[in-house]
Amino acid sequence: MSAQTDYVKWFRNSAPYINAHRGKTFVLMFGGEAVAHPNFANIVHDIALLNSLGVRLILVHGARPQIEQRVKDAGIESRYHNDLRVTDDIELRCVTDAAGTLRAHIEALLSMGVANSPMHGAAIRVCSGNYVTARPIGVVDGVDLRHTGIVRKVDAAALQQQLNNQHIVILSPIGYSPTGEVFNLTAEDVAVHTAAALKADKLILFTCDAGLLDSDGQLIRQCEYRDVDSELLKQPELKHDSIVQAVVEAGDIGINRCHMVSFQQDGALLQELFTRDGAGTLVTQEHYEQFMTANIDDVGGLLAIIEPLEAKGVLLKRSRELLENEINHFKILVRDGMVVACAALYPYPEQRSGEIACVATHPDYRGADRAERLLELLEKEARHQGLDSVFVLTTQTAHWFQEQGYVESKIDDLPPAKKQLYNFQRNSKAFIKALN
Numbered sequence: 102m103s104a105q106t107d108y109v110k111w112f113r114n115s116a117p118y119i120n121a122h123r124g125k126t127f128v129l130m131f132g133g134e135a136v137a138h139p140n141f142a143n144i145v146h147d148i149a150l151l152n153s154l155g156v157r158l159i160l161v162h163g164a165r166p167q168i169e170q171r172v173k174d175a176g177i178e179s180r181y182h183n184d185l186r187v188t189d190d191i192e193l194r195c196v197t198d199a200a201g202t203l204r205a206h207i208e209a210l211l212s213m214g215v216a217n218s219p220m221h222g223a224a225i226r227v228c229s230g231n232y233v234t235a236r237p238i239g240v241v242d243g244v245d246l247r248h249t250g251i252v253r254k255v256d257a258a259a260l261q262q263q264l265n266n267q268h269i270v271i272l273s274p275i276g277y278s279p280t281g282e283v284f285n286l287t288a289e290d291v292a293v294h295t296a297a298a299l300k301a302d303k304l305i306l307f308t309c310d311a312g313l314l315d316s317d318g319q320l321i322r323q324c325e326y327r328d329v330d331s332e333l334l335k336q337p338e339l340k341h342d343s344i345v346q347a348v349v350e351a352g353d354i355g356i357n358r359c360h361m362v363s364f365q366q367d368g369a370l371l372q373e374l375f376t377r378d379g380a381g382t383l384v385t386q387e388h389y390e391q392f393m394t395a396n397i398d399d400v401g402g403l404l405a406i407i408e409p410l411e412a413k414g415v416l417l418k419r420s421r422e423l424l425e426n427e428i429n430h431f432k433i434l435v436r437d438g439m440v441v442a443c444a445a446l447y448p449y450p451e452q453r454s455g456e457i458a459c460v461a462t463h464p465d466y467r468g469a470d471r472a473e474r475l476l477e478l479l480e481k482e483a484r485h486q487g488l489d490s491v492f493v494l495t496t497q498t499a500h501w502f503q504e505q506g507y508v509e510s511k512i513d514d515l516p517p518a519k520k521q522l523y524n525f526q527r528n529s530k531a532f533i534k535a536l537n
Contacts, residue, residue, distance in 0.1 A: 115375040117504075122374060123155035126264065126299055130292035130347070131307040132163035135364035136203055144307070145210040147370045148269070152225055157264040159295055161272045162207060163288030164199040171195035182241060184341060188248040188285040196248075196285045200273040204229060207271055228268045232256045233291055235276025235284040250276050250284025252291060255298035289347035297354045304356050305373075307364040308344045312382030323383045323477065326352030326359075348384055359384045377506050378537065390441065390471070392478055395431035400424050402440030403431065406461045415497050416459060417527070431459070432478055434471055441466040444475045446482055446491075449516040453489040456519060460498075476505055484536050491536065492519075494529035507532035 129148070135141055152158055168186075172179050172195050180187040188196060211225045235250040253276070263270050272295060274288045289306075296304040313321045316335045321328070329348055332339060339345045344361060351359045362369045362381035372380035395403065403424055410416040424431075427445065434442040442462040448455040457479050462472050483491050492515060493502055499509070510533040512523055523529075 111376070114377075118375045119154055122151075124157070125302040126157040126159070127151070127303045127305060128159045128161065128292055128296040128299070128301045129305045129307070129370075130161040130163070130288055131364055132288060132343075133166045133168070133199075133203065134163075134309065135307045136162060136164075136207065137166060138364055140365055140367055142210065143367045144364060144370060145207070147368070149211065149225060150371070151374075152269055158269045159260065159264075159272060159299070159301070160207065160269060161274075161288050161292040161295060162200075162203055163274055164196070164203050167199035167203060168192075168196050171199050182244040182246065184343070185238070185246060185249050185287075186285060187244065187246050190248070193248045193283065193285060197275065197283060200275050204271055204273050211269065226266075226268045227271060228263050229271045229273065230259070231277045232260055232270070233272060233276040233286070233295075235278060235286055237282075237284060248283065248285055250278075250286055252276060252286060252294040253278075255291075255295050257298040260295070260299060287343065289343050289350075293347055293350050293354065293356070296351065296356050301356070303358050303360060304351055305360045305362060305370070306344050306347055308361050308381075309363070309365060310361075311363045311366065311369075311380065312361040313345065313348070313384070321382050322379060323385070325385055329384060352384070352386065355386070357386050390434050390436040392475070393433055393435055395428050395433045395440075395443070397425060397428055399431070399433055399440055400428065403433070403443050406440065406443055406463050407459060409464070410461055413497075414527075416461065417524070419459070432475060432482070434475060436466070439463075442471045442475055444472075444479055446479045448483070448486055448488060449518060450486075450488075452516040453487065454516055455483045455486070455488045455491045457483075457491050457493050460493075472501075473505065480534070480536060489536055490533055492531060492533045494523075494531055496527055496529050499530050499532065502532045505534070507534045 131144070135144070148158065148160070169179060172192055175191060175195060177191060186192065208227050211227050232255060233252055234254040236253045237248070237250050238246045260270055272291055274286045274291055276284045276286045278284065292304060292306070311320045313324070313329065313332065315321055315332065326349070329345065329352065348359050348361065360373055360381055360383055362373045366380065369380040400421060404421065407416050407419065411418045430445040430447055431443055433440045444460040445458045446455050447458060457476065460472055460476060480491060492510070493507060495502060510531045512520060512531055514533060515531060
């Protein structure tokens with residue numbers, strides 16, 4: 102019964118994401134390793150579900166291990182330069198053979214409709230074609246890469262027409278030239294340029310890890326493209342990770358949202374798209390507004406934001422002196438030198454809990470998820486401090502906190518020190534969120 106209740110709760114909470122994703126364009130890229138993995142059948146089921154929910158899908162597949170096996174079977178020794186295959190005439194036949202076989206395999210999986218299976222009644226229409234124009238890379242450091250190429254152009258208009266016809270489009274790592282030549286491309290190159298040409302809402306890259314891992318091996322759930330650059334400096338080995346390099350390129354050409362999710366974890370794609378915490382890494386463009394730890398010079402800006410809300414009874418009144426004493430607990434969002442949002446974290450280490458308080462946004466800058474991003478920042482800070490949960494006390498913003506995953510709780514569930522300071526006249530409601 103508990104499992105059924107959890108499922109119903111999850112399904113209800115996914116409704117906002119279902120509405121948000123309907124009609125949007127996603128480019129999904131998975132390598133040949135993902136196609137060969139036992140979990141790939143589950144990924145196909147999840148792709149079918151996205152299609153049924155009205156998501157417009159472009160699938161880009163790779164074929165590296167399959168190509169390598171065919172080259173080996175042909176008795177040829179592979180040659181690489183700068184992590185790129187030197188594709189001669191014989192190897193090009195291996196490339197086209199592997200890519201064609203994989204594309205047919207994916208089409209077959211998407212065409213299944215066996216009764217009592219997740220694909221029953223899906224009726225998915227799939228198409229592929231010569232939508233990618235390529236050119237040869239040429240000679241690099243004196244090495245002729247022959248039939249290895251890079252994307253020159255993606256036929257966005259033709260792809261949009263197929264998407265408008267409710268088709269799922271499959272793109273192989275192959276490009277064609279106006280002169281009739283065929284080129285071996287990387288799936289990452291095809292995916293990034295396809296997402297850019299279509300102005301896709303999301304580029305989703307499947308990887309063997311849970312997502313982007315920091316130098317301690319911990320999953321980075323959300324960051325900006327510049328943070329990926331920082332991780333490359335800390336972890337030089339990432340320069341040889343084709344997925345990470347694709348993320349960097351996506352940022353350089355202006356793709357707004359890029360996800361990294363595991364192809365090994367069952368349901369990772371759905372969890373990433375339909376839950377607040379996700380399952381992988383979301384990478385976004387840099388915000389020109391900056392998060393900062395507040396200092397004494399920011400007290401005036403804080404007062405300008407919170408005093409109107411104090412007057413309405415939304416926030417508990419704080420004096421300038423109190424703000425100055427507690428300023429190190431505050432995080433602020435600064436735009437052109439102006440404080441436009443703020444929030445504070447007060448830890449209770451003995452109970453491994455923390456209070457999030459004074460979440461406020463300047464009235465001229467409400468929207469654009471500023472408060473949500475501040476809340477996520479403080480939750481991340483709480484995790485960093487080793488806290489297991491955070492709580493809030495609110496009189497008028499209960500629904501907003503519930504939308505952020507907070508659950509109404511009893512006052513007795515608060516840390517003892519906080520219970521002693523509870524103001525019964527305000528009659529604030531308590532909400533708690535566990536930090537996984």
